[in-house]
Amino acid sequence: MIDFQHVSKRYKGTEQLAVQDATFQVKDGEFVFLVGPSGSGKTTIFKLITKEEPLTGGNIQVNSFDLNRLKHRRVPFYRRTLGVVFQDFRLIQTKTVAENLAFVMKVINIDPYFIDDRVDEVLSWVGMTDKKQRFPHELSGGEQQRVSIARALMNRPEVILADEPTGNLDPELSQDTLQLFDRINRELKTTVLVVTHEKALVDAMNKRVLYLDRGRIVGDRQQGTYEFSGAKGRR
Numbered sequence: 001m002i003d004f005q006h007v008s009k010r011y012k013g014t015e016q017l018a019v020q021d022a023t024f025q026v027k028d029g030e031f032v033f034l035v036g037p038s039g040s041g042k043t044t045i046f047k048l049i050t051k052e053e054p055l056t057g058g059n060i061q062v063n064s065f066d067l068n069r070l071k072h073r074r075v076p077f078y079r080r081t082l083g084v085v086f087q088d089f090r091l092i093q094t095k096t097v098a099e100n101l102a103f104v105m106k107v108i109n110i111d112p113y114f115i116d117d118r119v120d121e122v123l124s125w126v127g128m129t130d131k132k133q134r135f136p137h138e139l140s141g142g143e144q145q146r147v148s149i150a151r152a153l154m155n156r157p158e159v160i161l162a163d164e165p166t167g168n169l170d171p172e173l174s175q176d177t178l179q180l181f182d183r184i185n186r187e188l189k190t191t192v193l194v195v196t197h198e199k200a201l202v203d204a205m206n207k208r209v210l211y212l213d214r215g216r217i218v219g220d221r222q223q224g225t226y227e228f229s230g231a232k233g234r235r
């Protein structure tokens, strides 16, 4: 669950608010796209949720964690409830696929026996079992994104956050990637929030869409399309 109440964000040294009075809720099990023009605040919202950036005003609650009150030493526990996927995959180039996946559990001291099982499970889930011993540079972009999604699943997150996950993929692979998020959402019951500017994909998926413009949430549609007509404050 993601709950924003009157959230604002001002970066140091800037006058303009990057996010202004944002109030929205993503319930457990929902699939939501966050769309808006470049500079409208999409990445800022993403970074507020991951607690990479502190908020300036308002309240954010995610998966029963109140981010205003979350102590610094608890942040790693909080982040384990999130699975994060980026446009540029962010795989460790010197590690194999299996090692990349195992790493996220090794750092939290999980028993290696369980780690191996979990690696096999998530790789099979994303259809990448046969690439287990490959290095990232031996994989295509689409395959690397699958591995990064498998990595996001390792700790059984309650929420998957994806920032422009198809930005480096061609249209067909982009569609496959979104179908994979859809499957994760339906079969694993994971809440999914995808930041994107891919009109065709948003239109094809028929999901809830949140619209941002100049830092404000200007629309919220169930089964929405990429273009939002009738948005308040639209140019």
Ligand code: ADP
Pocket: 011, 012, 014, 017, 018, 036, 037, 038, 039, 040, 041, 042, 043, 044, 045
């Ligand atoms: P989007 O992801 O929709 O392109 P961003 O969240 O990256 O938008 O940016 C929203 C606004 O915040 C923009 O005006 C941008 O210039 C500003 N901004 C983003 N990151 C920083 C930063 N680290 N320092 C100062 N301003 C920033």
